[in-house]
Structure formats: C-alpha cells, structure tokens
Amino acid sequence: MASVAANRPKSLKLVKQLLAIPGGSGREKQVAKFIKAELLAAGAEESWFRLDKANKLGPIDDAEVGNLVVTIPGTIDAPRRLLMAHMDTVPLCVGCTPVKKGEVLESKEKDLGLGADNRAGCAVVLNAACEILRKNLPHPPLTLLFTIEEEIGLHGARNLQTSLLKKPALAFNWDGGSPTKLTVGAIGGYRFFIDAHGIASHAGVAPERGVSAIAIAALAIAKLQKGGWLGKVTKRKKSGSANVGVVTGGAATNVVCDLVKIKAEARSHDLTFLNEMVAQIETAFHDAVKEVKNIDGETGSVEITGRLDYEPFRLADDDPSVEVAQQTIAALGYESELAVANGGLDANWLFRHGIPTVSFGCGQRNPHMSTEQLNIEWFHQACDIGLNIAVAAV
Template structure:
C-alpha cells in the first residue's frame, strides 16, 4: 500500500492485482485487440464514465494487417486547473501470449502453461492506467485534465501510435507510457530503426545439367553478407564514436535444389541512436549487395541484379532531464520513496512516435520480466508500485508537501 498521507490516493492492491490478472487472460495479439478493448470499455462504463468520452481512432485502417479496432482514447476535463496529462499503454501482445492462464506464485505471476507467454507486456501497463482511471471515477478524486490512450499494434512496429489521431488527445503537456520492468526506471530516450527490403534477381538454370549458365541469388547474398560481417557492418556496429546495430532477419527464395536460385528476398534492419550513422549503415548494406552482384556472373557473362529499399520504422529520440514529463515522473517516484533512474532504451517504444508527433513522452516500468518468452512473469511488487505512481501522476499530487 502507498505511504501517502492522503488516504484517498491509496491504491487497492487486491483490486489492482485482480485487474491485471483478468486482463492478461484475454487474448489480443496485434490486430486482434477488439476483445481487450471491449473489456476496458465495459469496466469504464460500469464505473460511471459517460460513453461519449470514449473514442476510437482509425489507426487500424492504415495498418498493412488491418485490425479489429483503432487506438482507444478517453479524455476527461479537469476538476482542478493544470496542464493536461496523458497516460498510455498498448493493448496488443505477441502471439505467444494467446491462451495464457495467469497464476500467482509467491511474488510473481506466470502463465500456467509452459507453452505460452504471459502478456505482462503490456497488459501490466494497460492495468496501471486503467486502475488509475477507475480509482478516480469510483472515488471522485480531483484531477487535472487527463487523456488516457490504449494503443493497438505496438508489437509489430509501433503501427498504432504511428497512425494515432493526435487531434483527439487534447494537446497534453506531459505524457507517461507504461511498458517496462522496474517501476523506478524512467526511460527518456530510445534508438531509431530503419528497415531494409533487398531483392536479388539471379539467372535460373538446371543445377545438374548446366550449372554454369546460372547466376545464383544465394551466392550474391552470401558474398554481400560476408563482406558486411568481415568489415564490421553486421551485428554490433561500432565505428569510432558512433555505434548501432544491424541484422539480417529473413531470407526467402528458391524453389528446388536442382535449380540455381533465381530470386532471393532479404529483410533486414539497422538501428542507432544517431540518425546519420543509421543512414550510413543502410548505405553500407546497399553498397555490399550491389558490389556482390557485380562479382557473380555465368559462363555467358550475365550478372544478377539487386534492388534495395529502405524505410523508417521509427526515429530515435532523447529527452532533456529538464523536460516537464521527466521532472514530474521523477518527483512521483521520489514521493513514494523510490529513486528514479533515467535510462535510454535500445528498442523501440510507443514513446518514439509520440515524441515525433510533438508530445514528449517518458516510459516507466510496470513489472514486466522475460517478455516475449514462455518464462515471462509479472513482478507483483513492481506492478503495484507502478499503479501507485500512475495514480499519483493522474491526480497531480507528486509535488504535494
């Protein structure tokens, strides 16, 4: 329970724990968030929130996979003066979480089946902000203007937040995202990520009768990958003071072992906190594949071709320690007896696109552990601390004496 002197701001641990247990049991991989969205909406209406204050945007209409619903947005006018605050989390889970049966064991919650993940990522975050809003509604707590957003399709590349209808947010001055492990950690920045789609066109021939007439797309790819790895452009990439990473994650092509491979498609990525260095990694990939294509030819002198496409998934960002959202989150953690730790992430967060949209956003932890694996757990103590931090921020009491 909270140590706050104001008893109205005490989180009900039992209710908060039951809430997250219930939400983690609801299936909802990316594009299939309809059921979890309906449950959140049902609980809000039962707590007395007018239905007109619940809105859905059309982010899913702009997604390549479609989807059952868009981002869910709840906007409340303030009962006390102050800048608008936004609290957010994402509803979707990775597919491995579908079928999870949350079970409490000691200070952890895990999935009953060893074949499924849990869904603490990010039903933990969903529960933190839902608990805050439900507590405000049920106890009629004073609060500044508030916006709550439950995002869709985070797990497949921050798709929901990228297409968020920002005009529906009410111009929040501070934004807080729950999606992480420790409640005292305040993530103020994250890396950027660019994707690559590389298509290699070779020349088909019978691999037994006339192998010399073929130009193997696989050989071109192999030469390019060897070039990149040998020169330090694949995996962890460090060049002087610049650092980043790259990965070739998907290769697809070929039809039979007796045909010299005529086509190969490669999907890869490049990450760096420095946009210019990320662009340099992309250029090195392009050069390596084009060079490899020039060096492979058949007996008739024919060569293969390479097409290279790169695209931004999300850009990097880093907030100043003086940013109001950073200061306010830190004050809330300190008020509750914690020590805020400012961090920078090497993975993408919904905060990347929120900040790009013009809404500086910090990300806080909510007890997630070993995410995206069958060993995933929710750390109960950290989750409950996160709930208290969320309620403190939603009621703007972090700087009270």
C-alpha cells in the first residue's frame, strides 16, 4: 500500500500529554492507564489488553504495574509486527511541564528534564495504533509492548512474559536519537557488587593485628589498572570497557578498616571477551586478598556477586526487521543509517528472548539532563515511520 502520513497536531498533543504524566521506574501505572484509555477511545477492545508480572520480579518491591501488552487482530494476511517503547523516565523528569519553544519541546521547570526518553517513544507507538483504529487502516496483526523499569537495568524487558506477545515475526523499538538511525546492535554489560572484608584493629595500638580491607581493594584496583583491564580495554583486537564506580568503607582513622564495598561494571560487544573481563576483575580481588596479611598470617576475604545486565547482540543486515525498517524509511524519502549502541537497550533482552528487534530514535536530545529537548520535526518523522511500519506499507 502507499505510504501514509501521521496526523501531526494529534501526535504532538499526544506526546505533550504523555510527557506531563509523572512516572519513574516502578511508578508507571498512570502512564499505562493513559495509554489504555487512549486506545479504548480509538476503538480497541478490552480483551486486547494484558499486564504481565514483571513488576513482581524486578528490584522494586512495590512496583505498581507490569509490562503492558496490547494484541490487535490484523485485517490483512501478513506476519505479526511488534511495536514497543519503555514507559519509565529517570527521576529528574518526574513532574515536568512540557512547553513548546520554537521547534522543540522542553521542560518549563529549569531543574527538571523533559522525559522525552522515553515518552516520545510511547507516543510514536500509541499514535500509530490510534490512527489505525480511528481510520480503519488495513494492517497486519500487531502487538504493542510498553515496558517498565528500563532506566534501572532493563528489568521490564528482562522479565517479560513473552508468551503474551503472540510470536511476532518483526519487532521495532522506539527510544532515543534520530528517527532514521537504526540501532541494530548493542553492547553487553555486567555489574559487580564486591565486599572486601578485612580484620579490624586499633590503628595506633595494634595495627599489625589488622587486615585492611582498603588495602585489599586498592591492590586489586591497581592491578587491574596496571594490567590494562580498567577504562578502555583492548586485548588481542578485542575491546570493551571496565570501571570501578563506587568505593565506600571505613569508619574512623584510628581503626584498620574491615569492610569496603565496591560497585563496578564491564562492557563489551563481544560476549566471550566480556566474560574474560569479568574473570580478570574477580581474579584481581581474590589475588589481592592473599597479599594482605596481619602478623598472625591471617587474611581477609572477598565476596563477589554480579549479574549480566544484558547480553551484546548484532542483527544481520538482512534480518527481516532491518530490511523492513530500511525500506520504510526509504519509501518516506529519508536515508537510514545502521548503528551499534554502547549502552543497553530493551532490544538486548528481546534478542535474548528470541525476538530480533530494531531500535529507532524519535527526536530526543540530551536525555537524563535538565536540558533535555524533543526535536518536533524528528518526532513527526518518527510518527510517520511508526505508522507506516504498523500498516505494512512496504
């Protein structure tokens, strides 16, 4: 079918309404309620809506709501398509008042972010579905997915009840940046929580009886730095990054510190190399324990827990979702570019769940900052792309 254009005044109104709804991670209930109400008003049926229990599986005990899944029956014989975006914003954006200033939207409050990451993505997906329903546009079977808790570790996508999606053949995610940049891969990330335990003693009266947890941590970190395993890491033409971001410990200068808590991370586009970096970091701390002893030959210990936040992935250039995305953008007169992200996306976990997913931007600038803006023209382009993907224009 021929390309179709989204209704610009309606889509702009929709994104403004979404931006004004408070909804940080674990507090997405009102966002989900608004999305459902808009779809029902456009002609959706109650039986199309489901909430999964991802909120019961994430890190927030009182998280309000799970992922919202909407399955829309098709009117043409074509493979099911998934359109998705995450509902939560970072805390900086909660309570903002969106205002138009020239060709952008921004927060009226100078100390708050806009929350276009990712209410703009929600607006793209919601607008496409509402236009289809209101105008009775021919369309394939559609699944809409609005995830929770993306901003605190992709927990909504990680804990997604995939059986609710009805096995989509093509999948598309809207998040930050240019609407014609297709993110077809993303880095993998591993997070460490390390407790270095020493033996406390009086630092003036009996320092020799103590085992300094600070010394253990310092030795481990120094070894990693010297070995090239911190910062930008390049070994044998493989690369990644690692960082020790938080170190806390100690109570007084006259006590040999017996506990240091460390938070660290490692990232790579290569899962094998990511695992190697994880092993190097763990080994450095275990080795450091052996090097710090008191007068009695006693050592401290180290407890290391960690989790894979998201696996790296890279879609093939001929993946069906990539091809449809490129063809749709070309049909609208735009030029697409392929990119790989150095941060995690919900698409990482969709890929892990067996659903290769392409990610688009929808005009957000300066996400997670008080200077965040939404480029209105880019947002409208994203709405056109989303609508044409949803109706299978190509």
